Amino acid sequence: MDFHLNNIIGKSKAIHDVLDLVKKVANTQATVLITGESGTGKELIALALHALSDRRDKLFLPVNCGALPETLLESLVFGHVKGSFTGAFANQEGLFEKARGGTIFLDEIGEIPQHLQVKLLRALEAKEILPLGSTTPRHIDVRVLAATNRNLHNEVEAGRFREDLYYRLNVMEIHIPPLRERPEDIPELIEHFIKRHNPELKRNFQGIDEAAVRVLMALQWKGNVRELDNVIEHTMILAEGERIMLKNLPSAIIASSQTHPGFTFNLRDALRQFEKQHILRALDQANQDRKEAARLLDISLSSLYRKIEELEIS
Ligand SMILES: Nc1ncnc2c1ncn2[C@@H]1O[C@H](COP(=O)(O)OP(=O)(O)OP(=O)(O)O)[C@@H](O)[C@H]1O
Ligand SMILES: [Mg+2]
Incomplete structure (x- = not known):
């Protein structure tokens, strides 16, 4: 697996704290709940946890729990036996079994339906799963990582998420703060994205002007690091020359910079x-x-x- 901690950019205390925690818990069997707004790097951290564990040579299987209807999600994760539902023509191994020796990453865990929450709890506690339509439990050997951009505690209060499962998942929480709370990470992230997009876009940008950086550091970044990445790529596609200047930034951003002052350490x-x-x-x-x-x-x-x-x- 080609992953290195250096891929995770950031010199803020927040990111250092996250990486310290990653190093400490990576090589344990602990279930980890990764929380943070959309685009803050939850999947990146999940990958790091896998890559730094002794499961690194086995599979890392991500599954988006919010993207599939209930039966398909159940069959994907837990597997099914032939005839268990219309269209189940053969036995099918679920990701919990396929990942054997590796890691499963349950993304958007807050979206998982109630009835699967019960099955998941059993998987975590008894290390056993029951494929759809089967009555014979199967043993599993898999590390479980989960992520959510919802506040799971609120989901528990609202009765949508099982409290026992919440505590089981939350043994270890790694919270990634939003980008607006760590603007000092922005300059390095920009350089990182420029280097990454140069070959893809067949361009040769050398960097970005300071005035442009100041404007980008002052933004709210609702979409966090992913949004910053998209803005840089978009700008690189349209800009001429070898240096990103303030005038090259998307017009909406330039407009906002006129009403909001730029970031300053002064x-x-x-x-x-x-x-x-x-x-x-x-x-x-x-x-x-x-x-x-x-x-x-x-x-x-x-x-x-x-x-x-x-x-x-x-
Ligand atoms: N600290 C970082 N250093 C380098 N790249 C980062 C960092 N954080 C996030 N990224 C990049 O930003 C993008 C979004 O990250 P990722 O997909 O891990 O976020 P996420 O929290 O899972 O988002 P979502 O909630 O939308 O699924 C990816 O391209 C990722 O590589
Ligand atoms: Mg994600």
Whole structure:
């Protein structure tokens, strides 16, 4: 398996903590629940856990639990015997058996139907599965990793996810924070994606301009690292030359950079940005009534007027 920890980019404390945890739990049999918003790198971390375990020479089988109707998912994961449902013409081994000695990665575990949650719990606890239509349990030897971008705890509270299964899966949780909480990872990620896309796109980009990086570091990135990757690829396809400039970024991003200040490490500037945004928010809340906004902010009206002047709030 061609995987290296160096493939996981990031110098933020958040990513270092994640990688430390990965190294500690990789070579155990522990079930790991990987959580994080969409595009934060959950599958990448699952791969790392497999690649750093002594199961690395066996299979890593990912399955998206949200993508299939219940019977197909059950048959895919647990297998079925001939005649167990219309179209089951032969016995079929499930992924739990196919993965023997390896790792199964249950992606979008929050989507798994209730009745399969019971079967999964049994698989985890007794290391046995029952293929669809069979009455003879089969022993399995597989490491289970799972991922979700939902808050499983809330799913438990809402009665959609079994509490016992949640605790069984959650023996070890690795949480990957969203990209907006670790903007310092963005410059390296960009360089990484440029290097990766150069050969694919037959281009020879040497890097990216600092002004463009600052704008990208200030964005919210709802789609996280995947979205950043897509933006870089899109930009590389359209840009001329060998360096990505601010003007090459998608127009929606350039437009947002005009209303939002770019990212800065300068503490005074950062505090100023925060103060300005916070006051704007209070003014919105108060329907632009300055007296009410001052009350919300717990400052005097004259201080508020001074701030509005200083911070160029219109
Ligand atoms: N730290 C990182 N370093 C390098 N590449 C990363 C990093 N994090 C994510 N990526 C890349 O971003 C993309 C999305 O990652 P991945 O598919 O693992 O996310 P995910 O959390 O499983 O997303 P989803 O919830 O949408 O399934 C992949 O191309 C992956 O290689
Ligand atoms: Mg994924």
